Amino acid sequence: MTEPFLTAKHRILRRSVRSFCDRELSPIAAQIDQEARFPWEVIEKMGPLKYFGIQASRELGGAALDSLSYAIIIEEVSRISAAIGLCLSVHNSVAVFPIMAFGTAEQQQRWVSELARGQKIGAFCLTEPNAGSDASGISATAIQEGDHYRVNANKVFVTNGGVADICLIFARTDPAAGRKGISVVVVERGTPGFVVGDLEDLCGVRANPVSSIRLYDCCVPKENLLGQSGTGLQIGLVALDTGRIGIAAQALGIAQASMEEAIRYANQRQQFGVPLSRHQVIQMMIADMATQVDAARMMIYRAAWLKDQHQTFTKASAQAKLFAAEAAGKVTDLAVQIHGGYGYSKAYAVERYYRDARVTRIYEGTSEIHRMVIAREAQKEIMSDLHIA
Ligand SMILES: Cc1cc2nc3c(=O)[nH]c(=O)nc-3n(C[C@H](O)[C@H](O)[C@H](O)COP(=O)(O)OP(=O)(O)OC[C@H]3O[C@@H](n4cnc5c(N)ncnc54)[C@H](O)[C@@H]3O)c2cc1C
Missing domain, CATH: 1.10.540.10 (Acyl-CoA dehydrogenase/oxidase, N-terminal domain)
Known part of the structure; x- marks a missing residue:
C-alpha cells in the first residue's frame, strides 16, 4: 500500500x-x-x-x-x-x-x-425533524433564566444517542436573532427532562445506537454554554470540517474491506474452469476498486495533513468526504457484483459493507451539500487568485 x-x-x-x-x-x-x-x-x-x-x-x-x-x-x-x-x-x-x-x-x-x-x-445533536441540511432551521431553545438555561429540544438521528453521556445540543438562545441566536449547550445524561428515544432500526451501521434525544424543560447551569452565545453555527461548522475527515476515513475503511473480500473471493471462486480473477472483466472491476480506494486515501490524508499544518482545509475535507463516500458506494457495489448471488446474502461480509457504505453519502452533510461547499470554496480560491472582488 x-x-x-x-x-x-x-x-x-x-x-x-x-x-x-x-x-x-x-x-x-x-x-x-x-x-x-x-x-x-x-x-x-x-x-x-x-x-x-x-x-x-x-x-x-x-x-x-x-x-x-x-x-x-x-x-x-x-x-x-x-x-x-x-x-x-x-x-x-x-x-x-x-x-x-x-x-x-x-x-x-x-x-x-x-x-x-x-x-x-459523547454525542452531537444538531438534526431535528424539520432541520437537516439546513441547520439554521432548528427550533430547539435554551432560554436563560437566572443562573441556568431551560432547554427544550427534539433531536433526531443522534449517533451514539442510546449510550451518550455528554451531548452537545444546538439550540436557540436568542430566538429573535436568527442564525446568530443559535448556541451550543452541553447537556449531561441524567439531567431531569433528558429522555432517550427509541433506537433507529437502520439499514447499515446497525451496531451504533442511533436514537432521538428529547429534552423537556431541562435546567442546565449557564456554565454549560460552549463558546460565546450566538456562535453555535460557527462551532458546528468548525467541528464538521474535522468530522468530515473522520467520515471520509470511515468510508475508506469500508471500501478497503470490500476490495479485500472481493479479491479474496475472485481468487477462490472458479467459473468456466478458472478463478474469477482470471476473467478480464473481473480484473477491470478490481482495477476500478483499487483506483477508487487509493484516490480516496490520498484525498483524506491530504486533508488531514493540511489540518495538521494549520492550513485551510475546509475544501480539502469536503472533497475527501464527498469522494470517499461515493467511492465506498462504487467499491461496495462492485464487491457484491464480484460475489454474484453470494454477495447478496448475509453469509458474506460484502452484504454488510454495501449497507454500511450507503449512509456515508448522507450524514455529516449529504453529497449534495458537500458539492455546494466545494463549489463555494473553489470559487473563493479562484476569484482571489484572479483578484476578482
Ligand atoms: C445513521 C445516521 C446517523 C446520524 N448521526 C447524526 C448525529 O450524530 N448528529 C446529527 O445532528 N445528525 C445526525 N444525522 C443526521 C444527518 O446529518 C442528516 O440526515 C443529514 O444532514 C441530512 O438531513 P436530512 O436527513 O434532514 O435530509 P434533508 O436535509 O431533508 O435532505 C433531503 C435531500 O435533499 C437534498 N437537499 C437538501 N437541501 C438541498 C439544497 N439546498 N440543494 C440541493 N439538495 C438539497 C439533500 O442532499 C438530500 O438528498 C445522522 C443521520 C443518520 C442516517
Whole structure:
C-alpha cells in the first residue's frame, strides 16, 4: 500500500490498531450488526488504548495524536466495523474536539477528562425533524433564566444517542436573532427532562445506537454554554470540517474491506474452469476498486495533513468526504457484483459493507451539500487568485 504523508509512527499505529481490531472486533462484527448491539466488551478495551481521546491533550487523558493518526484509527476500525468507526469518529471529532477548541479550561477538565478516557461517550445533536441540511432551521431553545438555561429540544438521528453521556445540543438562545441566536449547550445524561428515544432500526451501521434525544424543560447551569452565545453555527461548522475527515476515513475503511473480500473471493471462486480473477472483466472491476480506494486515501490524508499544518482545509475535507463516500458506494457495489448471488446474502461480509457504505453519502452533510461547499470554496480560491472582488 503506498502511503505518502505517513511517517514510521503512523505505520506502527496502523499495525497496532489493525491487530487490535482483527483480534477483538472482527469475530463479532457480523453478529453485532445482525443484533444491532453496541459491543461494550470491546468499547471498554478501547478506552485504555486512547481511541476515545485520539487528539485530546495528554493532561486530559488523551493521546494528543495528529489528524493523520485520527484518520488511520477511524479507517482501521471501520475496516472491521463501520458502526464502531462511526462511534469513534463522532465522539472524537464532533464531541471532544469542539470542547477542546471552544471550551474553557474548567469545561475541558469537567468533560474531556472522562470522554478522552472512554469513561463517557459523547454525542452531537444538531438534526431535528424539520432541520437537516439546513441547520439554521432548528427550533430547539435554551432560554436563560437566572443562573441556568431551560432547554427544550427534539433531536433526531443522534449517533451514539442510546449510550451518550455528554451531548452537545444546538439550540436557540436568542430566538429573535436568527442564525446568530443559535448556541451550543452541553447537556449531561441524567439531567431531569433528558429522555432517550427509541433506537433507529437502520439499514447499515446497525451496531451504533442511533436514537432521538428529547429534552423537556431541562435546567442546565449557564456554565454549560460552549463558546460565546450566538456562535453555535460557527462551532458546528468548525467541528464538521474535522468530522468530515473522520467520515471520509470511515468510508475508506469500508471500501478497503470490500476490495479485500472481493479479491479474496475472485481468487477462490472458479467459473468456466478458472478463478474469477482470471476473467478480464473481473480484473477491470478490481482495477476500478483499487483506483477508487487509493484516490480516496490520498484525498483524506491530504486533508488531514493540511489540518495538521494549520492550513485551510475546509475544501480539502469536503472533497475527501464527498469522494470517499461515493467511492465506498462504487467499491461496495462492485464487491457484491464480484460475489454474484453470494454477495447478496448475509453469509458474506460484502452484504454488510454495501449497507454500511450507503449512509456515508448522507450524514455529516449529504453529497449534495458537500458539492455546494466545494463549489463555494473553489470559487473563493479562484476569484482571489484572479483578484476578482
Ligand atoms: C445513521 C445516521 C446517523 C446520524 N448521526 C447524526 C448525529 O450524530 N448528529 C446529527 O445532528 N445528525 C445526525 N444525522 C443526521 C444527518 O446529518 C442528516 O440526515 C443529514 O444532514 C441530512 O438531513 P436530512 O436527513 O434532514 O435530509 P434533508 O436535509 O431533508 O435532505 C433531503 C435531500 O435533499 C437534498 N437537499 C437538501 N437541501 C438541498 C439544497 N439546498 N440543494 C440541493 N439538495 C438539497 C439533500 O442532499 C438530500 O438528498 C445522522 C443521520 C443518520 C442516517
